[in-house]
Amino acid sequence: MSQSNEAGMGQVRPIEIPVVRVKNKVSFHLPTGRHFEMPFKMVTRLSAFLVIGMMAAIFLLLTIESAPVFHKFGFAFITGSSWNPVSNKFGALASIVGTLVTSFIAVLFGVPLALGSAFFLNELCPFKVRPALTAMIELLAAIPSIIYGMWGLFVMAPVMSHVVQPVLIKYLGPLPFVGLLFQGPPFGIGVLTAGLILSVMVLPFIASVSLQAFASVPASLREAAYGTGANVWEICRKIIIPYTKTSVIGAIMLGLGRALGETMAVTFVIGNAHRLSASLLAPGTTISATLANEFAEAFGDTYIASLLALGLILFLITFAILSITRVLLLSTKRRLPV
Amino acid sequence: MKTDPTVILRRKITNRVMVALFSLAVLISIGALAAILWKLSVAGLKAFSIDIFTKGTPAPGTAGGLLNAIVGSIVLVVTGLAGAIPLGVLAGTYLAEYGRDSWMGNVVRFCTDILLSAPSIIIGLFIYGIIVLPSGHFSAWAGAAALCLVAVPVIVRTTEDMLCLVPDSLREAAVALGCPYWKMIVKIGWRAARPGIVTGILLALARISGETAPLLFTSLNNQFSTSTMNGPIASLPIVIFQFAMSPYKDWQNLAWSGAFLITVTVLAINIFSRRVLFTKRHN
Numbered sequence: 001m002s003q004s005n006e007a008g009m010g011q012v013r014p015i016e017i018p019v020v021r022v023k024n025k026v027s028f029h030l031p032t033g034r035h036f037e038m039p040f041k042m043v044t045r046l047s048a049f050l051v052i053g054m055m056a057a058i059f060l061l062l063t064i065e066s067a068p069v070f071h072k073f074g075f076a077f078i079t080g081s082s083w084n085p086v087s088n089k090f091g092a093l094a095s096i097v098g099t100l101v102t103s104f105i106a107v108l109f110g111v112p113l114a115l116g117s118a119f120f121l122n123e124l125c126p127f128k129v130r131p132a133l134t135a136m137i138e139l140l141a142a143i144p145s146i147i148y149g150m151w152g153l154f155v156m157a158p159v160m161s162h163v164v165q166p167v168l169i170k171y172l173g174p175l176p177f178v179g180l181l182f183q184g185p186p187f188g189i190g191v192l193t194a195g196l197i198l199s200v201m202v203l204p205f206i207a208s209v210s211l212q213a214f215a216s217v218p219a220s221l222r223e224a225a226y227g228t229g230a231n232v233w234e235i236c237r238k239i240i241i242p243y244t245k246t247s248v249i250g251a252i253m254l255g256l257g258r259a260l261g262e263t264m265a266v267t268f269v270i271g272n273a274h275r276l277s278a279s280l281l282a283p284g285t286t287i288s289a290t291l292a293n294e295f296a297e298a299f300g301d302t303y304i305a306s307l308l309a310l311g312l313i314l315f316l317i318t319f320a321i322l323s324i325t326r327v328l329l330l331s332t333k334r335r336l337p338v
Numbered sequence: 339m340k341t342d343p344t345v346i347l348r349r350k351i352t353n354r355v356m357v358a359l360f361s362l363a364v365l366i367s368i369g370a371l372a373a374i375l376w377k378l379s380v381a382g383l384k385a386f387s388i389d390i391f392t393k394g395t396p397a398p399g400t401a402g403g404l405l406n407a408i409v410g411s412i413v414l415v416v417t418g419l420a421g422a423i424p425l426g427v428l429a430g431t432y433l434a435e436y437g438r439d440s441w442m443g444n445v446v447r448f449c450t451d452i453l454l455s456a457p458s459i460i461i462g463l464f465i466y467g468i469i470v471l472p473s474g475h476f477s478a479w480a481g482a483a484a485l486c487l488v489a490v491p492v493i494v495r496t497t498e499d500m501l502c503l504v505p506d507s508l509r510e511a512a513v514a515l516g517c518p519y520w521k522m523i524v525k526i527g528w529r530a531a532r533p534g535i536v537t538g539i540l541l542a543l544a545r546i547s548g549e550t551a552p553l554l555f556t557s558l559n560n561q562f563s564t565s566t567m568n569g570p571i572a573s574l575p576i577v578i579f580q581f582a583m584s585p586y587k588d589w590q591n592l593a594w595s596g597a598f599l600i601t602v603t604v605l606a607i608n609i610f611s612r613r614v615l616f617t618k619r620h621n
Contacts, residue, residue, distance in 0.1 A: 143371075147600070153583075233353040263551040
């Protein structure tokens with residue numbers, strides 16, 4: 001600045017670059033490798049752009065490939081419940097309803113378990129065992145979904161069919177309205193079993209995100225409440241929950257998003273029946289289970305396109321749920337998902 | 339002021355009940371983990387023998403192992419990771435260094451978050467559409483590509499997180515000395531964040547080792563060992579799926595052994611990387 005002033009009248013002299021010649025080697029006294037700056041930045045930017053591209057491409061491909069189905073069946077593809085590859089008639093309602101019902105059961109049972117665990121770890125747990133217990137709950141998220149499926153099929157389904165479902169049928173079956181949910185023979189596999197497996201699978205996500213949110217509650221708030229004589233339950237209900245409400249709802253939505261798209265575990269235990277049934281004990285199907293079971297063996301353009309259309313519907317549902325999740329969780333600094 | 343004793347009693351009882359329920363919730367959660375691991379160890383170890391690593395997948399009723407599935411899984415995972423590492427690390431670097439508050443950075447973050455939790459079977463559909471359909475056959479390349487897409491968001495996310503932990507004063511010091519920005523990133527940022535980034539890669543490895551859904555209609559399955567990437571290839575998760583759903587007892591036993599193998603690997607990687615991340619964050 002002062003230099004250009006001395007030079008006078010806005011005349012800016014270019015900065016002189018000292019050049020040193022050592023034998024035949026020319027070296028500028030400028031940082032080495034500055035020419036690499038632009039390419040490096042471009043490569044990182046391109047990689048980042050590819051992530052966006054990936055998402056856009058998934059959406060585009062599913063839309064284009066499934067367009068003929070919506071053209072052919074129209075809105076009836078979503079409202080129709082018959083799925084018959086032989087007569088080339090496809091309606092997605094059974095899969096969509098199955099997806100929603102199993103996810104609802106998952107959240108219904110997963111949320112109390114997850115929040116209860118999170119409260120326990122946050123308020124009651126001895127300090128020494130807390131990291132270990134937290135890690136154990138989070139490890140539930142690391143177990144591959146196919147393992148849950150096997151466990152559900154070989155361990156949980158027999159228990160369901162011999163113990164749980166007969167009891168449900170006997171005592172809840174005769175009730176008006178509620179009874180409709182518990183009709184039919186105790187197969188063991190079915191919508192309820194799938195939902196219960198899912199609830200264990202979404203539990204670690206809800207618990208882990210909630211715990212991180214709980215950590216943001218100022219210690220002074222909790223201390224003040226304990227100081228005035230509040231007990232553990234009152235702290236949880238009147239201090240922690242109001243303070244972290246948004247994040248906890250976000251955590252639940254994250255769990256819901258996970259449950260909606262879960263494939264392998266559900267495929268094992270749902271029974272894969274394209275049938276609408278009021279009973280939770282009956283076999284059913286979900287979008288992802290239908291895809292897993294039928295896609296590799298699908299024949300004919302309409303069949304394949306219908307499955308891709310199912311994929312599009314699933315993608316749109318999870319996209320919506322996960323977008324809401326993200327907005328709700330923006331304030332929570334989330335740690336790594338597993 | 340006198341407090342109504344019934345209020346005190348009611349508060350006390352409610353609290354006791356809720357505390358008991360919280361404890362029960364933890365017991366159920368941990369119990370689920372224990373139950374799964376218990377069944378896995380019992381059923382998995384029963385059929386565990388050296389044959390698993392030395393023999394290929396058998397026809398029902400004959401003896402065999404899981405050799406081709408294990409090799410196939412390793413091939414798919416390594417190829418997938420080889421693609422995902424540069425892509426993920428560079429994208430994560432963009433987010434943490436160049437695109438901190440840019441609109442593009444935010445869009446990328448949004449997409450990463452969605453892809454992290456998006457159903458992996460959708461990735462399988464996508465790869466089917468762009469690789470399997472045009473080429474006309476299932477292939478190991480398609481399976482590897484699907485795994486790559488599953489791994490990328492995990493790596494992007496960890497890389498960004500870990501680079502953000504590097505203090506800005508280090509960056510400023512390097513740039514003030516005349517270091518070009520890219521060199522600062524490579525020599526200061528990446529170096530300081532290296533353990534964290536490696537951990538992220540390990541987590542991605544753990545995640546894709548157990549992934550089944552994206553492989554169902556990309557790499558399919560193969561009963562035999564194969565040396566080409568252009569054809570279907572066996573993989574551990576798919577073989578487990580096929581064998582577990584079969585009515586044959588010996589196939590089911592093999593499936594349990596495979597499941598045990600996968601779970602032990604995945605949990606070991608996870609526990610190890612958690613330790614690294616935990617110490618990193620708390621320093």
